[in-house]
Amino acid sequence: MADDNKTPTDTISKIKALRKQELSAEALAQGIFDGNKAMLAKAITLLESTKPAHFNKANAVIEKCLAKPNNSIRLGITGVPGVGKSSFIETLGKSLTEQGNKVAVLAVDPTSSLSKGSILGDKTRMETLAKDPNAFIRPSPSGNSLGGVAQKTRESIILCEAAGYNVILVETVGVGQSEIAVHSMVDFFLLLKLSGAGDELQGIKRGIMEMADAIAINKADGSNLEHAKLAMTEFSRALHLYPPKANGWTPKVMKCSAMEKTGIQEIWEMVQQFVKHNKENGFFEKSRQLQNKNWFLQTVDEYIKQFFHQKETFKKEQTKFLVEIEENKISPFYAAKLLLDKITKEL
Secondary structure: OOOOOOOHHHHHHHHHHHHOOOOOHHHHHHHHHOOOHHHHHHHHHHHHOOOHHHHHHHHHHHHHHHOOOOOOEEEEEEOOOOOOHHHHHHHHHHHHHHOOOOEEEEEEEOOOOOOOOOOOOHHHHOHHHHOOOOEEEEEEEOOOOOOOOOOOHHHHHHHHHHOOOOEEEEEOOOOOHHHHHHHHHOOEEEEEEOOOOOHHHHHOOOOHHHHOOEEEEOOOOHHHHHHHHHHHHHHHHHHOOOOOOOOOOOOEEEEOEOOOOEOHHHHHHHHHHHHHHHHHOOHHHHHHHHHHHHHHHHHHHHHHHHHHHOOHHHHHHHHHHHHHHHOOOOOHHHHHHHHHHHHHHOO
16 A cells, blocks of 8 residues: 555654664565655665665665656756755646656755765755655765766666656756766756856856756746846857757756746646657657666766775775875876776786
8 A cells, every 4th residue: 555645754753663674675665666655765775875785685676666667757957056946846846746746856965075964954945845745855965976966866766766756856966067967867957047146157158058958047036037038048049059959859948936836837848848759759768778878887887986995905005105195206197097007907
């Protein structure tokens, strides 16, 4: 039985109880298939774990969930801090659940490079959506991921889809052009912008701008409405500078206000139009296949990094070279080459 009618307090209590239980991969997968939010949360915690003992079980859960058919839309939402991503997502999410959709929000909080801590406050910022029985919000720390998304976001998407969530919203950190990794795991990439904040010229830069399937000028309300209209014109002109997309889609520029709830439905209709367009010309399936290939390649890179860092010889040699670099006895580039040469000879 699904637990959609449970209150947030009930769900939190169940999550705390489940944390104390050791469940099999089969039990976790079945709980996910049943729409059990507590089971889904526990499974995501498992796959986020860095403990080697949890790896095989997490992988077993993912494989079972991969076999579950889904008809989801993966929507990535990015933009600079302060652009209103959380407010936009909450307004869009509530609109979607009211239309009968099940919405999962995978929100990534910045991790401090000093304390390694994260606030994980998205459930607080999206209080209304968090209480919605047809919504699931999972804040995760970004960790060392430069792509603006948590390293396990891809796997979390798979689990949420297996739990019956047909709209997956991925909110990224919002750290600039290093954030483009989100583009490799979603079907539609929405770039939120502000008007009247010097953001127009920033947006004309290449990189994240040309990847966007649409640009939405947020906070287009009150005295800022006229500025938003001007920003739409500027961004529309800028988009014409970029080469056409391979799928034949022409990126659109729209305006919206999460506070006044205007333009939100129009943006969702545009996303549906995009999905229909890509399914008809075969690009939707090709994109999903490319997402899986990127998932594989980036995971290989991650495992290679972990493999080397876990070797005692690597740790010892790395410490030695760090001292030599500090004393200006060797360049960082040459030290890196010597370190890898030494380690690979021992393999």
